[in-house]
Amino acid sequence: DAMVIQNPRYQVTQFGKPVTLSCSQTLNHNVMYWYQQKSSQAPKLLFHYYDKDFNNEADTPDNFQSRRPNTSFCFLDIRSPGLGDAAMYLCATSRGTGGVNGYTFGSGTRLTVV
Amino acid sequence: DAKTTQPPSMDCAEGRAANLPCNHSTISGNEYVYWYRQIHSQGPQYIIHGLKNNETNEMASLIITEDRKSSTLILPHATLRDTAVYYCIVSPNSGGYQKVTFGIGTKLQVIP
Numbered sequence: 431d432a433m434v435i436q437n438p439r440y441q442v443t444q445f446g447k448p449v450t451l452s453c454s455q456t457l458n459h460n461v462m463y464w465y466q467q468k469s470s471q472a473p474k475l476l477f478h479y480y481d482k483d484f485n486n487e488a489d490t491p492d493n494f495q496s497r498r499p500n501t502s503f504c505f506l507d508i509r510s511p512g513l514g515d516a517a518m519y520l521c522a523t524s525r526g527t528g529g530v531n532g533y534t535f536g537s538g539t540r541l542t543v544v
Numbered sequence: 545d546a547k548t549t550q551p552p553s554m555d556c557a558e559g560r561a562a563n564l565p566c567n568h569s570t571i572s573g574n575e576y577v578y579w580y581r582q583i584h585s586q587g588p589q590y591i592i593h594g595l596k597n598n599e600t601n602e603m604a605s606l607i608i609t610e611d612r613k614s615s616t617l618i619l620p621h622a623t624l625r626d627t628a629v630y631y632c633i634v635s636p637n638s639g640g641y642q643k644v645t646f647g648i649g650t651k652l653q654v655i656p
Contacts, residue, residue, distance in 0.1 A: 472646035535587030
């Protein structure tokens with residue numbers, strides 16, 4: 431089945447140590463999104479790629495970066511994770527053309543900062 | 545994007561219809577109503593969307609009022625697996641895609 435895959439499912443990193451989360455998709459969707467979801471809160475959009483065009487949300491901290499080397503893969507880099515960055519990180523995709531359509535989400539990566 | 549208002553929580557007996565309301569009184573003419581749900585520890589799942597007509601798919605029905613200021617998601621026969629947080633979102637279709645901004649949602653508890 432076509433899907434959005436996030437690896438790893440759980441990630442533990444040390445305070446201040448760079449960490450990369452990955453997302454891949456087999457849907458051939460144009461748009462890929464990264465959301466941060468803290469405990470008992472709604473998902474919050476960090477940024478998205480429309481093809482190779484990067485779109486950052488205004489309130490996304492500089493500590494968060496993203497790369498999209500090709501259509502299928504997108505990475506979230508946290509340069510210096512703090513304790514406040516512990517959260518579920520969700521990747522989503524959408525077609526981006528041809529009208530309205532819904533998002534397809536991955537299962538998320540739960541990040542713990544120690 | 546227009547804001548939405550949902551009750552924070554609801555209970556529903558298993559096998560009964562779950563009716564989840566959403567108010568979006570400031571919705572614009574080009575904004576669609578989307579519903580997603582998020583089962584615990586999983587990513588959100590798209591359920592259904594609509595512009596002004598009622599919609600039905602294999603998961604649910606979406607009823608949008610004629611003035612488009614509110615909508616109701618209907619799960620016709622709720623099961624325990626429908627226990628989740630349900631998000632109502634309004635978003636324009638801009639440039640062929642839309643950025644989805646999530647609110648707090650409604651936590652639906654299906655009771656045996």
